[in-house]
Amino acid sequence: MGYILSIETTTSVCSVALAHNGLLLSLREVNSKNSHAEVLNGFIVDVLAESNVRLQDLNAIAVSEGPGSYTGLRIGVSTAKGLCYSLDIPLIAVRTLYSLAQHTKSMVMSHLNEKENILFCPMIDARRMEAYTAHFNFHLDEIRKVESEVIDQNTYHALLNAHSIVFSGDGCEKFKALYEKNPNAHFFPEILASAIGMIALAEEKLNTEDFVDLAYFEPFYFKSFLAGLPKVKGLR
Incomplete structure (x- = not known):
């Protein structure tokens, strides 16, 4: 039981929810491709301020583990890990x-x-x-x-x-x-990935201490990420 900050960045939706004992306190989300790096930290600040909760009050961070966008997953997981390291609290991984x-x-x-x-x-x-x-x-x-x-x-x-x-x-x-x-x-199709859907499972995992290893946890990309490959005429 406690405060959990949930982060969902696997799709074009960037979503952050703050919950206490499994109940939603505050939510920020936007459906805008490639905006995650710009808005994520601000959303975290907003949900905490709206609920009058400090970072130091958090008991765990939950992150959506994928599959989904490589870039979105990387942003969400790196942010979640950074918070867990700095606050010395556990990381919870939730299947997207x-x-x-x-x-x-x-x-x-x-x-x-x-x-x-x-x-x-x-x-x-x-x-x-x-x-x-x-x-x-x-x-x-x-x-x-x-x-x-x-x-x-x-x-x-x-x-x-x-x-x-x-x-x-x-x-x-x-x-x-x-x-x-x-x-x-x-x-x-209007029901999209959201941190709201993470709350119940994150609370359950907090109560059972089902955490992932901060040092070794990686997102579930499902497919290998290929970047910068040259296009060859006649090949797809």
């Missing part, structure tokens, strides 16, 4: 797709029927017709682990015959046209 599934469930469950038969399919945009995704049942048990999936009209055909699927996140918008006529497909 799990927190997005949790956030989605809290936002949409009152609008859906047959709740036990629902699957949550949070999606984070990867590239082209590809997304990072995992599947969670109604109780948020992970029933399919994180994959980088190329999605076409056949990918979810069989699964949609057996389940109602709730798609959310910035990765689902580009697939919406493939399945939106299926009555079992429910799309919520």
Whole structure:
């Protein structure tokens, strides 16, 4: 139990939440690509000031571990680590797709029927017709682990015959046209990765002292980051 600062920077959303004993005190977030380095520190200052909490009062820092944007993950994790080192407090890593599934469930469950038969399919945009995704049942048990999936009209055909699927996140918008006529497909592209979805799991991990090693923790990039490769005519 205590104060936890949660940082979410895996997508175009930069989100910071301050919670106490699992209850949200203050939130700052913006959906603006490539703005994380500019706004993150200011958001941290803002949520603390709004709640009249000092940095020294924090009991832990939680960070969204990925998968997602290489640059966003690097900014979020380096900031979280720096705070933990300077304050001598533990670091909590939260699975990004799990927190997005949790956030989605809290936002949409009152609008859906047959709740036990629902699957949550949070999606984070990867590239082209590809997304990072995992599947969670109604109780948020992970029933399919994180994959980088190329999605076409056949990918979810069989699964949609057996389940109602709730798609959310910035990765689902580009697939919406493939399945939106299926009555079992429910799309919520407006529900994005947010520090709000991290609060419950971060509190649970604080209470069980489920921390990561500050010295060795690295984000879950899923794919290797390739930068500065020259483009060769005729190759993609």
